[in-house]
Structures are given as structure tokens and as C-alpha cells.
Amino acid sequence: MIRIEFLGVRGSVPTPGRQTLAYGGNTSGVLIRFGNSPHHLFLDAGTGIVEAGNRLVSRSEAIEGRILITHAHSDHIQGIPFFKPLYQPQHQFSIHMPEQAGQNCEQVLKMLMAPAFFPVSTDAFNAKISYETQQPGTTAYPEGYSVTSLKANHPGNTFMYKIRIGDTDIVYCPDNEFIPDDKAMRSSMFDFFEGCDLVIHDSHESRLSYEKKRGWGHSAWEDIAELAYEAGVNQLYLTHHAPESTDADLDQRQQALSMMTRRPPVALFAREGQTVELNS
Numbered sequence: 664m665i666r667i668e669f670l671g672v673r674g675s676v677p678t679p680g681r682q683t684l685a686y687g688g689n690t691s692g693v694l695i696r697f698g699n700s701p702h703h704l705f706l707d708a709g710t711g712i713v714e715a716g717n718r719l720v721s722r723s724e725a726i727e728g729r730i731l732i733t734h735a736h737s738d739h740i741q742g743i744p745f746f747k748p749l750y751q752p753q754h755q756f757s758i759h760m761p762e763q764a765g766q767n768c769e770q771v772l773k774m775l776m777a778p779a780f781f782p783v784s785t786d787a788f789n790a791k792i793s794y795e796t797q798q799p800g801t802t803a804y805p806e807g808y809s810v811t812s813l814k815a816n817h818p819g820n821t822f823m824y825k826i827r828i829g830d831t832d833i834v835y836c837p838d839n840e841f842i843p844d845d846k847a848m849r850s851s852m853f854d855f856f857e858g859c860d861l862v863i864h865d866s867h868e869s870r871l872s873y874e875k876k877r878g879w880g881h882s883a884w885e886d887i888a889e890l891a892y893e894a895g896v897n898q899l900y901l902t903h904h905a906p907e908s909t910d911a912d913l914d915q916r917q918q919a920l921s922m923m924t925r926r927p928p929v930a931l932f933a934r935e936g937q938t939v940e941l942n943s
Contacts (some may be wrong), residue, residue: 665831665941667861668694671711672933674837674867674881674903675738685910687935689714690738691837691903693863697828697943702806703728706824706835706863711935712742716749725753731797731810732760733838734821735771743772744781754790759797761812761820769794797822813855815839816848817880825855829943832859837903839865841882841890849890856894860941864891866901866932869916884916888926898929898939 671689678688690709696702701724705712708730719726726748733739748754760768769785772794776784799822801811808828815821816839823836834856842848856862867881884901891899901920904913917932 664698665828665833665943666696667833667939667941668696668715669711669900669902669933669935669937670694670705670715671707671709671742672902672904672935673709673738673906674865675906677710677738678906682909682911685934686904686908686913686932687711689935690741691733692742693835695826695833697807700806701727704806704808704826705730707731707733707739707837708742708746709738709740710742710745713745716742716746720747720751725755727755728757729804729806730756730758731824731835732758732768733815733823733835734817734819735760735763735775736819736838739837740772740775744776744783749788749790749792752789752791755792756790757793757795759795761797761822763820767794767796811855813851816841821880823855825859831941831943832861833941834859834862834864836862836864838880839882840878840880841886843886843890852890853894856891856896858894859896861898861900861939862891862896862927863900863902863933865903866916867903867905872905884920884932885923888920888923888930891927891930892925896927899927900931900933900937900939902933904932 670692689711691707692711693706695704803809811825812822815823826833865882866884870883873883
């Protein structure tokens with residue numbers, strides 16, 4: 664059994680408040696667990712990873728995991744300095760990120776925690792940590808899954824990830840601008856999505872709002888729903904909700920999504936704390 668937990672579903676900045684309680688205000692993060700394995704696979708490290716870390720350190724056992732970061736925009740890494748397991752010596756993590764403006768993964772995180780931005784440096788981490796600069800392509804890991812990295816259409820060097828365990832495929836792509844008329848992009852994304860059990864994708868914009876934000880690096884949720892349908896995706900979870908999107912706004916989008924004829928069998932706007940289980 665594979666268990667997927669949405670730790671944060673908001674884009675750009677955290678959005679606490681009464682108008683975002685239902686969908687949540689923490690920024691991007693997903694946790695995947697594989698059956699009884701002690702391994703923890705985190706996808707991105709926005710503010711949503713902080714509470715997950717608090718839960719983990721409240722237990723007595725050592726934690727072993729991997730953190731796959733899509734890119735270094737703040738809403739995808741701002742939870743790292745507050746992720747408590749990194750400061751405790753009994754834990755072990757491998758942190759991955761594509762190269763960012765000529766800087767490798769370790770260099771980027773050292774900059775994140777430089778004195779100008781944070782009171783302690785990465786030298787304060789006591790866990791056993793390795794830093795990996797993620798490359799395009801597929802890598803198999805000893806924990807029994809593989810990860811395929813594909814460059815997304817987003818400012819900076821941003822990746823989308825496909826996790827394969829057994830016969831199950833999960834795609835995580837929180838920042839990506841899908842341009843339906845771009846035939847090469849459509850073909851590439853169709854191939855990446857085709858037959859996937861679950862896809863988590865950027866839904867920052869609607870078709871209406873997208874017209875004023877072309878080139879910003881985000882997708883219209885309607886276009887992603889139709890692409891996922893065409894690619895035979897079984898479950899689609901739309902994420903990276905814009906800061907200005909209230910619970911009422913997202914409820915309206917969910918109603919519109921539910922009425923679309925060209926959408927996957929399961930198509931939902933993701934909520935913080937939501938969990939999904941898949942057979943592996």
C-alpha cells in the first residue's frame with residue numbers, strides 16, 4: 664500500500680486565515696510512505712513539511728528519508744530550516760534539487776540559511792545528510808522505487824518528478840506552465856502522464872486568469888484536467904493554489920471540475936492534510 668499525504672497545497676506564500684481553512688494555507692509539500700517501510704519520501708519542502716517534522720520527532724524511532732525538491736523558489740524550500748529531524752543525530756536524509764543558477768543543491772541550501780536570512784547555518788544540522796544535485800532522467804533507489812526527472816516550464820531550473828514503485832506511477836508537478844497549443848510540450852507531457860495512477864499538478868490559474876499571466880510559469884486547471892483525461896490518468900489532484908484563491912473560490916472550481924466531461928475518473932482540488940492510498 665502506498666500512502667500519499669498532502670502537507671501543503673498553497674503556492675507563492677503561506678496564506679493562513681479564515682478564508683483558507685478548508686483547503687489550507689501551507690506551501691508545497693507531499694509525503695509518500697510505502698507500506699511498512701520506514702522510508703519517508705518528501706516531495707518539496709514548503710511550510711507544510713514543518714508540522715510533519717514535528718510529528719516525526721515526537722516518536723522515538725530514527726527517521727530515514729529522501730527530500731526531492733522541484734526548484735528553489737521560496738515556497739518550495741522555506742520549511743527546510745524549521746524541519747526538526749534535520750537537527751537530530753539519529754536521523755538520516757538525502758536532499759535532492761536540480762542545479763539552480765549554477766549552484767548545486769548544497770550551495771543553495773547554505774544560501775537559504777546564510778546569516779542574512781536565518782540565525783543558524785546548515786552546520787547546525789546534526790542528522791546524517793547527503794546532498795544530491797538532481798539530473799534529468801531516471802534513477803533507481805535502493806528503497807525500491809525509481810524517480811524520473813523532467814524539466815518543467817517554469818522560471819529557473821524546475822523539475823517535475825515521476826515516482827514508480829512496482830506497477831504504480833505517481834507524478835508530482837506543482838509548478839509548470841502547460842501551453843496547450845505547443846505541440847512539443849503537449850506530446851512530452853502526454854508521454855509523462857500517460858496511464859499514471861495519480862498526478863499532482865499546478866492549478867494556480869484558470870483559463871480566464873491565465874490570459875493575463877502568460878509566461879508566469881503556471882497552468883490553467885481546465886487545461887490540465889483535459890490533458891490528464893486524454894493521457895488516461897486515473898486520479899488527478901490539482902495543487903499550488905494561488906494566495907488569493909479562497910475556500911469559496913476553490914469550491915466553485917471544484918464544482919466546475921466535477922461537471923467537466925473530459926476529466927479523469929477522480930479529479931479533485933487538493934486539500935492540506937488529505938491522504939490518498941494506492942495499491943502498489
